[in-house]
Amino acid sequence: MLKRKYGDRPGWQRVDEKQYAQTYLETTEFKGYVTLVKTIKVSKPLFVNYGGTENVCIVGDGYSWLQHFPLNENYSVTTMFDPEGRIIQWYIDICKEIGVEDQIPWMDDLYLDLIVLPTGEIYEKDADELEDAYIKGWIDKPLYDLAWMELKKLKRLIEENQFQLIKLSKEHKEIVESQY
Template sequence: MLERKYGDRLEWKRVVKRKYAQSYLDTKDFRGYITLIHTIKVTEPLSVRYGENDICIVNDGYMWLQQFPLEKKHSVTTMFDANGNIVQWYIDICLENGLDRNIPWMDDLFLDIVLLPSEEVFLKDDDELEVAVVKGIIDKSLYNLAWDEANNLIKLIHNRNFELLNLSIEHKEILVNQLK
């Protein structure tokens, strides 16, 4: 069974005070849901290591924009620091995106891509994908779907043609005014 991840991230215990907004967009460039979490106060910052660098992805005042494009096999989370600078794009490969109890969600297919502003690309959790297919959590068709989607997105990123990334700031601005 795939893990369903919701855009409001209510299970996120690290964030003790937050603001949240979401919207549905149907434009020429994007059709789907967008969510924004503003982490007013966290119990402690969270940093991750990519290569030689430690990058803070959550702290007081950070914002996480998540884009759930309908009829696509991915979801993108753009992480902004307290000054509004993009820290990273985190791309989840998923079976589908949808809406449940008015909250956007995605069914995670384990494989992830991280893109840093420096244009470095990191593939993550391919080991989890391997375990999932070996244990029968997913079948070979979903395994292949995940790899096909990841390889296609990496190619788009390298060619600077993954247009959803270019909408991150615009989508964040749409939701900033709705934060509650």
């Protein structure tokens, strides 16, 4: 069972008030939808830990999540910004496919994720969920292999400083913010 995740993040429990905007971009570097959720008021901030980092806030009052939904790709990138506009992290979801429903982009999450910190550190996440989904028959062998192939490709591009969406995050955020 794949989880379908929408760009406007409906039903986000901890978010009491938010703003949402989206746009479609077609440039030499990117073709697809870009969404922006600004959390105006949250009931409870969300903190995460990766490796040596402790209690990094990724959701709080005034935070922004910019999400890229590239067409014909098997990943989606969420760039998380603090209230001052500093990038906290890039969260890359490996996905089966990307689509649009009622003019809102979505992705079918394929479990595996990459987290990239501004320091350059890269973390793989949720391999256990992918294994579990395969063992339970929720996904077949071709989807399992696709997830690992995509993760390895993206990790290599990031390590070689060739993954364009990381470089375009701030520019694309400004474009989508103009939609408010």
